[in-house]
Amino acid sequence: MPSRETHDVVVVGGGAIGLLSAFNLALGGLRVAVLERRETGLESSWAGGGIVSPLYPWRYSPAVTALAHWSQQFYPNFAETLLGKTGIDPEVHATGLYWLDLEDEAEALNWAAREGRVLERVELARVAAAVPALGAGFTRAVHMPDVANVRNPRLLKALRAALLQMPNVSLHEHCAVTGFVREDKRVAGVRSASGDFYAQRVVLAAGAWSGELLREVGLELPVVPVKGQMILYKCAEGFLPAMVLAKGRYAIPRRDGHILIGSTLEHAEFDKTPTDEALASLKASAIELLPALAAAEVVGHWAGLRPGSPEGIPFIGPVPGYEGLWLNCGHYRNGLVLAPASCRLLADLLLGCETIVDPAPYAPAGRLAPF
Incomplete structure (x- = not known):
C-alpha cells in the first residue's frame, strides 16, 4: 500500500489530459502518480478522430480558441520529441481540411481574418482536383x-512509454479511484481499490467521469458524458489526401490508408x-462524402464518451475551498486539440510559473455549485 507523502501530485485519469498533465508536472521536477481505472488511453482519447482543430473553430469562445492555437x-x-x-x-499528419456547404461561411471567414488564420473560399473544381474521391453533390467549399x-x-502509447521512462513518475493501471482523502478542508490524497494514495495536490483529469468523482466532496461539476460513435475503413494509401467535413460529419485519412468517419452526438x-x-447513419455520411466507400468494408465501429461541458470550456486550476484539489477536465469535443495547452497551463499554475494564456476563463472558481 502506498505510504503517506510519497507523491507531490496524484493525477486521477490516464487519458490524454491526465498523461500529458503528469508529463509536464514531472518535467517540472515533481513526483507524480497517475491512477487509471482501466488501462491508460482507452476512453475518449482513444475513441476520437484526432483532428488538431475544433470542427468549427469560429463557433467557439476566445477561451477555446486561445488553447487551440497554442496546441x-x-x-x-x-x-x-515523443518519437525520439x-x-x-x-x-x-498535416493534410488540410475542406469544409463543404457551410451555413455560416461568412462568419468563418470573418473569424479567420480576425484571428490571422489562413481560411479561404475555393472553387469546387479545385477541391475535386485535390480530393478526387469526393462526392459530387456539394456546391461551396472553404479550405484551411x-x-x-x-x-x-499512437499518441497515447507514446505518452505512456515516455512516462514509464521518467524516474519521478509512477503509473497505476486498473486502480479505480473511489473517493478523496480529506483532512479538515484539505484534500490530501485519494482512496482506491489499491489503497490510499497521499499527495500534496490531487489533479482530477478523469474526463466524463470527473463529475461523478467530484460529487464525493459535495460539488456539482457540470461535466456529463456525451456519446460519440465512429467507423473505420481501410483504403489504399493516398485515397483521401485531405480531411473533409460536411453536415457535421468528417472523414480523416491516416497515412496508411485508414479512413475515419465520425461522429454521432448522443446523450x-x-x-x-x-x-x-x-x-x-455514419455509413450514409461516408458514402455521401466519398462514394467509393460504398464498396468498402467497415473494419471498425466503436463509441466513446466525451466530457461535455458548458460552451466546451475546460475547468483548469485549483478548486476554491478544497485546498490541494485541482481540475483539468471538461474539454468536451476538443480534448486532443486542447490537451497540450491545457496541460501546460495546469503545470504553469501548479508550479507557480508565468502562464501561457490568461487562466481566468478556465478557473473552477465561480463555475461549480454545491451538490
Missing part, C-alpha cells in the same frame, strides 16, 4: 491548409454500446 503550434515538435524518446510515432490530425491511439449517460442506427 496547434506545439504538436509537430512534440510528436518529434519512445520510438513511437504519433503521426501528426495547415490543419493536421494526430493518430490518437446516453455512460452507455458506450455501438448501435446499428449509428452505423447506418
Whole structure:
C-alpha cells in the first residue's frame, strides 16, 4: 500500500489530459502518480478522430480558441520529441481540411481574418482536383491548409512509454479511484481499490467521469458524458489526401490508408454500446462524402464518451475551498486539440510559473455549485 507523502501530485485519469498533465508536472521536477481505472488511453482519447482543430473553430469562445492555437503550434515538435524518446510515432499528419456547404461561411471567414488564420473560399473544381474521391453533390467549399490530425491511439502509447521512462513518475493501471482523502478542508490524497494514495495536490483529469468523482466532496461539476460513435475503413494509401467535413460529419485519412468517419452526438449517460442506427447513419455520411466507400468494408465501429461541458470550456486550476484539489477536465469535443495547452497551463499554475494564456476563463472558481 502506498505510504503517506510519497507523491507531490496524484493525477486521477490516464487519458490524454491526465498523461500529458503528469508529463509536464514531472518535467517540472515533481513526483507524480497517475491512477487509471482501466488501462491508460482507452476512453475518449482513444475513441476520437484526432483532428488538431475544433470542427468549427469560429463557433467557439476566445477561451477555446486561445488553447487551440497554442496546441496547434506545439504538436509537430512534440510528436518529434515523443518519437525520439519512445520510438513511437504519433503521426501528426498535416493534410488540410475542406469544409463543404457551410451555413455560416461568412462568419468563418470573418473569424479567420480576425484571428490571422489562413481560411479561404475555393472553387469546387479545385477541391475535386485535390480530393478526387469526393462526392459530387456539394456546391461551396472553404479550405484551411495547415490543419493536421494526430493518430490518437499512437499518441497515447507514446505518452505512456515516455512516462514509464521518467524516474519521478509512477503509473497505476486498473486502480479505480473511489473517493478523496480529506483532512479538515484539505484534500490530501485519494482512496482506491489499491489503497490510499497521499499527495500534496490531487489533479482530477478523469474526463466524463470527473463529475461523478467530484460529487464525493459535495460539488456539482457540470461535466456529463456525451456519446460519440465512429467507423473505420481501410483504403489504399493516398485515397483521401485531405480531411473533409460536411453536415457535421468528417472523414480523416491516416497515412496508411485508414479512413475515419465520425461522429454521432448522443446523450446516453455512460452507455458506450455501438448501435446499428449509428452505423447506418455514419455509413450514409461516408458514402455521401466519398462514394467509393460504398464498396468498402467497415473494419471498425466503436463509441466513446466525451466530457461535455458548458460552451466546451475546460475547468483548469485549483478548486476554491478544497485546498490541494485541482481540475483539468471538461474539454468536451476538443480534448486532443486542447490537451497540450491545457496541460501546460495546469503545470504553469501548479508550479507557480508565468502562464501561457490568461487562466481566468478556465478557473473552477465561480463555475461549480454545491451538490
